[in-house]
Amino acid sequence: MPAPHWPAPTATAPVTATVSLPGSKSVTNRALVLAALADGPGLVRQALRSRDADLMVAALRALGATLVAGDESTAGVDWHVTPGPIRGGAAIDAGLAGTVMRFVPPIAALADGPVSFDGDPHARKRPMGPILDALRALGARVDNDALPFTISGPLAGGEVMLDASGSSQFVSGLLLTAARFEKGVTIRHVGPPVPSQPHIEMTVQMLRAAGVTVDDSEHDVWRVEPGPIAARDMTVEPDLSNAAPFLAAALVTGGTITIPDWPLQTTQPGDALRGLLTAMGGTVTRAEAPGADVTDLVVSGTGEISGIDADLHEVGELTPTIAALAALATTPSRIRGVSHLRGHETDRLAALATEINRLGGDVEETEDGLVIRPRPLHGGTFHSYDDHRMATAGAVIGLRVPGVEVENIATTAKTLPEFVQMWTAMLGAR
Numbered sequence: 001m002p003a004p005h006w007p008a009p010t011a012t013a014p015v016t017a018t019v020s021l022p023g024s025k026s027v028t029n030r031a032l033v034l035a036a037l038a039d040g041p042g043l044v045r046q047a048l049r050s051r052d053a054d055l056m057v058a059a060l061r062a063l064g065a066t067l068v069a070g071d072e073s074t075a076g077v078d079w080h081v082t083p084g085p086i087r088g089g090a091a092i093d094a095g096l097a098g099t100v101m102r103f104v105p106p107i108a109a110l111a112d113g114p115v116s117f118d119g120d121p122h123a124r125k126r127p128m129g130p131i132l133d134a135l136r137a138l139g140a141r142v143d144n145d146a147l148p149f150t151i152s153g154p155l156a157g158g159e160v161m162l163d164a165s166g167s168s169q170f171v172s173g174l175l176l177t178a179a180r181f182e183k184g185v186t187i188r189h190v191g192p193p194v195p196s197q198p199h200i201e202m203t204v205q206m207l208r209a210a211g212v213t214v215d216d217s218e219h220d221v222w223r224v225e226p227g228p229i230a231a232r233d234m235t236v237e238p239d240l241s242n243a244a245p246f247l248a249a250a251l252v253t254g255g256t257i258t259i260p261d262w263p264l265q266t267t268q269p270g271d272a273l274r275g276l277l278t279a280m281g282g283t284v285t286r287a288e289a290p291g292a293d294v295t296d297l298v299v300s301g302t303g304e305i306s307g308i309d310a311d312l313h314e315v316g317e318l319t320p321t322i323a324a325l326a327a328l329a330t331t332p333s334r335i336r337g338v339s340h341l342r343g344h345e346t347d348r349l350a351a352l353a354t355e356i357n358r359l360g361g362d363v364e365e366t367e368d369g370l371v372i373r374p375r376p377l378h379g380g381t382f383h384s385y386d387d388h389r390m391a392t393a394g395a396v397i398g399l400r401v402p403g404v405e406v407e408n409i410a411t412t413a414k415t416l417p418e419f420v421q422m423w424t425a426m427l428g429a430r
């Protein structure tokens with residue numbers, strides 16, 4: 001029996017709360033991969049506990065790494081990771097996790113036998129062709145162009161061309177393992193612009209922090225030299241993309257939300273929320289203490305939201321929250337540059353248009369985005385399509401619109417299993 005829909009709570013007063021977020025999915029899953037490929041035992045502190053992170057842990061264990069959970073708090077879990085020889089014969093469940101389906105196959109190509117991959121029904125529809133073709137070109141055998149597939153090494157590495165316009169994860173996935181390929185890797189992107197550049201920058205920075213030589217000096221070309229990946233002791237930053245719906249609550253309700261430990265320097269795309277929420281009528285401040293590398297991020301709203309014309313190509317994962325805010329704004333919005341969102345957990349452009357329009361909204365899909373015109377909304381079911389960010393977008397709309405019921409709120413477990421408790425606590429705080 002499916003769980004009953006979640007009645008999204010409506011805010012009856014401005015919301016003022018401090019919300020501490022667990023670790024970033026993107027940093028956690030990169031850190032785990034690098035630790036499993038490293039030259040000795042390492043530690044990943046304050047790692048996210050969520051479905052996507054659990055799937056990554058299971059995948060790396062199946063391939064021969066040992067991951068032991070140490071201290072655990074609301075900030076996350078400390079993983080003690082001991083790399084092992086990469087083992088064939090494993091069956092990897094990617095769930096609906098882009099990071100697992102794109103970051104793990106290059107590791108599997110180093111295994112001593114075939115490794116099979118599958119995932120949720122919708123995962124079979126997510127684009128995989130360019131990275132699987134690249135692995136073939138580098139020497140591996142792969143028996144399909146999407147999930148499910150089986151991959152067999154060995155793989156020597158070398159130079160490869162690929163079209164990463166569908167997902168930056170094709171580039172990140174190859175780069176993360178490339179130092180372990182005999183010849184390293186040179187990737188040349190050929191095609192329309194690559195989305196989510198900050199996520200590629202995150203990959204490059206984390207590789208360099210592990211002593212890997214990466215040359216990204218030429219646009220759309222990345223070169224990783226073969227060599228060891230240094231074992232490290234590192235701490236995962238809070239998930240700034242998951243801050244989005246909570247910060248949005250400040251704008252919707254005319255309240256103030258504080259997020260502690262916001263990094264002053266970060267490659268996380270969620271940092272773009274500072275500019276986006278300012279453009280939509282919020283006031284964003286950081287209380288920078290001298291010498292500190294993190295700070296409180298404070299966002300306040302007036303209850304009146306301005307529409308926005310924004311190219312979200314670099315920060316596509318913020319789109320559902322920005323679209324939810326736009327649906328509650330006083331002026332029209334246009335979101336551009338995000339055609340690649342059609343290959344995310346669901347076709348997010350179609351899903352946002354369908355669900356907001358179901359509540360009486362006026363959202364039009366364009367080739368690369370959405371046009372959202374303000375209209376009074378009414379209650380109704382907001383479907384989540386197994387997409388954590390659709391579910392939280394429904395919660396944001398529900399803050400203002402009575403009677404919004406989010407179908408499958410449990411899907412927030414993909415990156416934030418505590419979403420409902422945190423949302424409820426935020427609304428109860430005074």
Ligand SMILES: O=C(O)C1=C[C@@H](OP(=O)(O)O)[C@@H](O)[C@H](O)C1
Pocket residue numbers: 025026027098099166167168169172195196199316317340
């Ligand atoms: O590398 C990563 O951690 C991610 C890259 C982005 O993927 P796309 O480039 O496919 O949008 C982003 O949307 C996703 O949530 C996480």
Ligand SMILES: C=C(OP(=O)(O)O)C(=O)O
Pocket residue numbers: 096097098099317344345389415
């Ligand atoms: C696109 C997303 O996830 P994935 O890592 O599965 O691609 C996302 O979290 O918004």
